[in-house]
Amino acid sequence: MKQVRCYECPLRRLAVFKPNTEEEIDFIDAMKRGQIQVLAGREIVHQGDRDPRLYSVLSGWAFRFKTLTDGRRQILNFLLPGDLIGFQAQLLGDSEHGVEALTDVDLCVFSRDKIWELYNRYPELAFDITWLAAHEEGMVDENLVSSGRRTALEAVATLLIHLYKRAAAVDLAVKDGIDFPITQQHIADALGLSLVHTNKTLRRLRKLGLFGLGQRRLVLLEPKALRKLADYFERPINARPLI
Amino acid sequence: MKQVRCYECPLRRLAVFKPNTEEEIDFIDAMKRGQIQVLAGREIVHQGDRDPRLYSVLSGWAFRFKTLTDGRRQILNFLLPGDLIGFQAQLLGDSEHGVEALTDVDLCVFSRDKIWELYNRYPELAFDITWLAAHEEGMVDENLVSSGRRTALEAVATLLIHLYKRAAAVDLAVKDGIDFPITQQHIADALGLSLVHTNKTLRRLRKLGLFGLGQRRLVLLEPKALRKLADYFERPINARPLI
DNA sequence: CGGAAGTTTGACGTGTGTCAATACGAGTGG
DNA sequence: CCACTCGTATTGACACACGTCAAACTTCCG
Numbered sequence: 444m445k446q447v448r449c450y451e452c453p454l455r456r457l458a459v460f461k462p463n464t465e466e467e468i469d470f471i472d473a474m475k476r477g478q479i480q481v482l483a484g485r486e487i488v489h490q491g492d493r494d495p496r497l498y499s500v501l502s503g504w505a506f507r508f509k510t511l512t513d514g515r516r517q518i519l520n521f522l523l524p525g526d527l528i529g530f531q532a533q534l535l536g537d538s539e540h541g542v543e544a545l546t547d548v549d550l551c552v553f554s555r556d557k558i559w560e561l562y563n564r565y566p567e568l569a570f571d572i573t574w575l576a577a578h579e580e581g582m583v584d585e586n587l588v589s590s591g592r593r594t595a596l597e598a599v600a601t602l603l604i605h606l607y608k609r610a611a612a613v614d615l616a617v618k619d620g621i622d623f624p625i626t627q628q629h630i631a632d633a634l635g636l637s638l639v640h641t642n643k644t645l646r647r648l649r650k651l652g653l654f655g656l657g658q659r660r661l662v663l664l665e666p667k668a669l670r671k672l673a674d675y676f677e678r679p680i681n682a683r684p685l686i
Numbered sequence: 687m688k689q690v691r692c693y694e695c696p697l698r699r700l701a702v703f704k705p706n707t708e709e710e711i712d713f714i715d716a717m718k719r720g721q722i723q724v725l726a727g728r729e730i731v732h733q734g735d736r737d738p739r740l741y742s743v744l745s746g747w748a749f750r751f752k753t754l755t756d757g758r759r760q761i762l763n764f765l766l767p768g769d770l771i772g773f774q775a776q777l778l779g780d781s782e783h784g785v786e787a788l789t790d791v792d793l794c795v796f797s798r799d800k801i802w803e804l805y806n807r808y809p810e811l812a813f814d815i816t817w818l819a820a821h822e823e824g825m826v827d828e829n830l831v832s833s834g835r836r837t838a839l840e841a842v843a844t845l846l847i848h849l850y851k852r853a854a855a856v857d858l859a860v861k862d863g864i865d866f867p868i869t870q871q872h873i874a875d876a877l878g879l880s881l882v883h884t885n886k887t888l889r890r891l892r893k894l895g896l897f898g899l900g901q902r903r904l905v906l907l908e909p910k911a912l913r914k915l916a917d918y919f920e921r922p923i924n925a926r927p928l929i
Numbered sequence: 930c931g932g933a934a935g936t937t938t939g940a941c942g943t944g945t946g947t948c949a950a951t952a953c954g955a956g957t958g959g
Numbered sequence: 960c961c962a963c964t965c966g967t968a969t970t971g972a973c974a975c976a977c978g979t980c981a982a983a984c985t986t987c988c989g
Contacts, residue, residue: 509827511917515835519827530820539824539921562813566805573816577773580823581782583830584752584762590834591878592758595945626967635834637946642969644945674754678782838977869935880978885937887977901986 444502444549446478454501454524454685459612461682467568471686474557481505481544483624487528490541497555498528499686503548504624508632509540518633520582521545521606521625524613525685527575546624553686571684578683590635593674595644598634601673603654607663623661687745687792689721695928697744697767702855703928710808714929717800724748724787726867730771733784740798741771742929746791747867751875752783761876763825764788764849764868767856768928770818789867796929814927821926833878836917838887841877844916846897850906866904 447453449472454460463471478501481487487505488495505522519540522528528542528550562569585605589598610621631641648654653669655662663669670677690696692715697703706714721744724730730748731738748765762783765771771785771793805812828848832841853864874884891897896912898905906912913920 507827509831511831511835513917517831517835519830530816540827559809559813562809566802566809566812569809569812569816570802570805573773573812573819576816576819576823580819580826583823583826584750584783587762587826587830587833587878588752588754588760590830591875592754592760628967632834635830638967639947639969640945646969674756871935881935882937882979883977889937 444478444480447501448472449475452501452685454613457612457614459683460525460685461571463568463685467565470561470565470568474553474561476552476554479550479552481548481550483544483546483548486541486543487548487550488538488540488542490538492538494555495529495538497530497553497558498550499553500524500526500528501549501551504545505542505548506545506629506633507540507542516632517635518629520579520586521609521633523609523615525683526579527572527686530572530576545629568684568686571686574684575686586633595634595636595640596647597672597674598636599630599641599644599648600653600669601675602630602633603648603661604663604666604669604673604675607661620655620660620662623656623659687721687723690744691715692718695744697856697928700855700857702926703768704814704925706811706928710811713804713808713811717796717804719795719797722793722795724791724793726787726789726791729784729786730791730793731781731783731785733781735781737798738772738781740773740796740801741793742796743767743769743771744792744794747788748785748791749788749872749876750783750785759875760878761872763822763829764852764876766852766858768926769822770815770929773815773819788872811927811929814929817927818929829876838877838879838883839890840915840917841879842873842884842887842891843896843912844918845873845876846891846904847906847909847912847916847918850904863898863903863905866899866902 449455450465450468455462455468487498490508490510500522502524505526505528507519507522508516509519510516522542529538561572582605585601589601593601606623606625607616607621610616610623615621627641627645628638630636630645631638634641636644645656649656651665651668653663653665653672655664669675692698693708693711698705698711730741733751733753743765745767748769748771750762750765751759752762753759765785772781804815825848828844832844836844849866849868850859850864853859853866858864870884870888871881873879873888874881877884879887888899892899894908894911896906896908896915898907912918
């Protein structure tokens with residue numbers, strides 16, 4: 444994607460995002476050092492990196508993960524446009540998790556130096572960062588419930604609904620379907636399941652007619668039934684901040 | 687515990703906590719509305735509460751959790767002295783998780799109104815809150831790895847080490863043992879295991895001589911072996927902020 | 930002393946993992 | 960346009976980690 448200035452950021456046109464003042468946008472723009480593209484499958488942050496960069500996702504999907512020394516991998520949560528990278532964990536210090544691009548991804552790069560100025564001069568933006576951190580924790584919480592206390596069927600249903608809603612919110616939905624770049628291996632790693640069992644679980648859900656998946660495209664056919672499986676309450680979607 | 691003013695807070699004497707300026711402490715003290723005690727087993731925040739209060743843990747243990755409608759429970763993480771409550775998830779809005787006292791707990795109650803003033807006038811404190819939120823997310827991350835990708839044996843070892851270190855950091859250690867108020871049911875709910883299997887796993891670890899547990903007291907007998915099981919790297923412990 | 934809460938044990942069932950092979954789809958090169 | 964290949968999806972057979980049920984035991988405490 445071409446370099447974009449923050450005041451012409453395509454994300455700002457979306458309804459999910461809270462509007463900012465002109466002054467705030469100017470500051471964010473000044474903090475933005477540039478933009479990089481990372482190809483699908485490449486690492487954005489390496490687990491153990493010292494002092495990782497600060498990014499935000501401008502387009503595409505990514506995910507945070509941890510790997511054990513013997514290679515077992517756990518996906519912590521997925522990152523979509525508007526999400527921050529590098530603010531988690533030690534805001535300064537080593538990154539305790541890796542981040543990998545799921546699709547080709549455009550990232551805004553921010554200068555870490557200016558974070559301090561942001562906290563000093565733009566308390567509302569500072570609050571937004573806290574909000575985003577807390578919100579992301581909420582997603583990990585939800586994922587932990589799936590991994591720990593839901594059956595494979597429930598967990599997969601929960602994840603599909605969740606990703607669907609998030610993708611739709613950032614306008615990635617096209618007539619009741621979203622572009623779905625996630626492989627079964629990703630689902631397995633996110634939920635702590637094996638690849639084979641994930642496959643069989645997806646097949647069961649599909650046979651029940653609850654959703655359609657194919658050609659990188661996900662459609663929820665029976666959202667009510669899925670929500671019931673997922674023990675999922677509809678919650679009001681507050682506007683979320685965009686840095 | 688008697689009402690304590692923030693500048694005489696016993697936690698501030700501990701090495702883990704980052705010192706604050708006098709002005710900051712004064713502000714925190716002004717923000718503190720009082721102190722309450724919650725008895726072991728009682729709920730501090732009810733899942734679904736509208737606009738829950740803001741607290742910090744002054745003494746005792748608590749935990750955050752979610753329950754599904756049929757009663758299955760997942761513990762998200764444990765809270766020890768110095769941890770904040772109510773800043774997670776929707777910093778304003780419903781709480782998506784409950785918080786329960788594990789032991790009798792003393793809590794500092796903060797007025798939500800002043801949060802805004804804090805962000806405006808004390809950017810460093812604002813940053814600390816973000817830090818604490820991100821740090822807590824890191825703990826949920828770690829727990830998710832245990833639940834999703836570690837065996838029961840590894841997961842339990844990981845949790846014991848982790849809790850030991852945290853408790854020792856806030857001076858709850860007495861000659862290589864800590865006061866350990868957690869039941870096997872709590873461990874099970876934190877790791878997504880059944881009570882019975884948790885019991886058998888603990889017994890196995892004990893038979894291996896890796897730790898001692900009894901009379902509410904935990905001792906790590908073979909920390910190296912435990913760390914190996916847990917795939918655990920020692921990390922430098924930065925001073926953590928205290929609000 | 931009695932009851933509640935927590936811990937232990939054994940027997941047995943099953944959800945999920947592992948292994949191994951096949952099928953499919955998209956891209957590449959001849 | 961067909962072979963080839965590589966990543967992904969699919970299947971079946973089988974193993975085991977972990978769950979469930981049920982009962983006893985231990986500790987704590989009023």
